[in-house]
Each structure stands twice: as structure tokens, then as C-alpha cells.
Amino acid sequence: MATEIGDGTNTLFWKDRWLLGQRIEDLSPVLASMVPGRFANRRTVNDAISNMAWIRDIHGEATPEVIAEFLKLCDIIDQVELQPDTPDRHTWRFSTSGQYTAKSAYDTLFLGSVPFEPWERVWKSWAPGKCHFFLWLAVHRRCWTADRLR
Structure with a gap:
């Protein structure tokens, strides 16, 4: 503000x-x-x-x-x-109108972030939900594998 x-x-x-x-x-x-x-x-x-x-x-x-x-x-x-x-x-500094909206707050969360374009490949595939979730974590390097635990 x-x-x-x-x-x-x-x-x-x-x-x-x-x-x-x-x-x-x-x-x-x-x-x-x-x-x-x-x-x-x-x-x-x-x-x-x-x-x-x-x-x-x-x-x-x-x-x-x-x-x-x-x-x-x-x-x-x-x-x-x-x-x-x-x-x-x-x-509100993060909207052109100066009005706070939930959308402007949500958009502010992603300022400077790098979008992941092939998200549809992950979430629209026919794999089970747990596979979607695991693949999403793997793509974003969030799996706790042995090399990350050191």
C-alpha cells in the first residue's frame, strides 16, 4: 500500500x-x-x-x-x-487503478517468476494423479533424492 x-x-x-x-x-x-x-x-x-x-x-x-x-x-x-x-x-501499488483485488494480489505473487510452459503435458496426461504430482515435483527439482539430501 x-x-x-x-x-x-x-x-x-x-x-x-x-x-x-x-x-x-x-x-x-x-x-x-x-x-x-x-x-x-x-x-x-x-x-x-x-x-x-x-x-x-x-x-x-x-x-x-x-x-x-x-x-x-x-x-x-x-x-x-x-x-x-x-x-x-x-x-494498492500493484494495480493500475490503485484498487486492491484478489487477482492483483495473486498476480503480485508471480512477479519475476519464470513460467513453466509445458504444464499441460504434466497435468493433462492420462497418468494417475500421483504420477502427475511426482512429475511436477521432478520438473521443478523438488524431489528429495540422495544428491539433494547431502
Whole structure:
């Protein structure tokens, strides 16, 4: 999912991809690991930005790495402007319409995969089902033969 921020009431600050198209965890992994789940799973962008509550969510030791990530995140968040009367917009990145469908999710599973063209030879043959299954495993090198067990 990709998110365009409007008023920030429908987007989770720590979990959703709303800041530069990424999650806070992607931008500042060490800092994000210091936020307990009870805050990370509930804090909206509106709550976090309007009263700077996101800073109070961070618990733990302030190491130099944490401070560097904190300052970087502060600079990025200072650029964000909420639009009070505009709802947040969540779009599915894997379809042209931006709408989630089961088909688009299924197609996403196969992005970058190599199709096996002669599948009909395997599944449309007159062999018993267990032979179909064994042949399918063999073609995809998924049989646990002696050479694979080493």
C-alpha cells in the first residue's frame, strides 16, 4: 500500500508507508525498534505530528545512532503539512487503478517468476494423479533424492 496524507487520521505513523513512500522503520530502523507495539499499532499521523506525541513513543537508550536517526526523521517530518479537510488516500501499488483485488494480489505473487510452459503435458496426461504430482515435483527439482539430501 502507498499512502497520500490528508488529515492523517486514517494512517498509522509507525507502520504505514506514508513518509516519502516508506515506513518509518525503513527510514530509521534503530529508532523504530525502540517504539513499543502499543504505540506503534495505534498512533496516527495526525496524533503524532499535531502534538509531537511520536517523540514520547520512543523508549530506550539514546545512542549516537539513535540520535542521528532521530534528527534525520525530525527534518523529514518538519516538511509534512497535514490538510485538515482531506482524508488520507491509500492505494494498492500493484494495480493500475490503485484498487486492491484478489487477482492483483495473486498476480503480485508471480512477479519475476519464470513460467513453466509445458504444464499441460504434466497435468493433462492420462497418468494417475500421483504420477502427475511426482512429475511436477521432478520438473521443478523438488524431489528429495540422495544428491539433494547431502
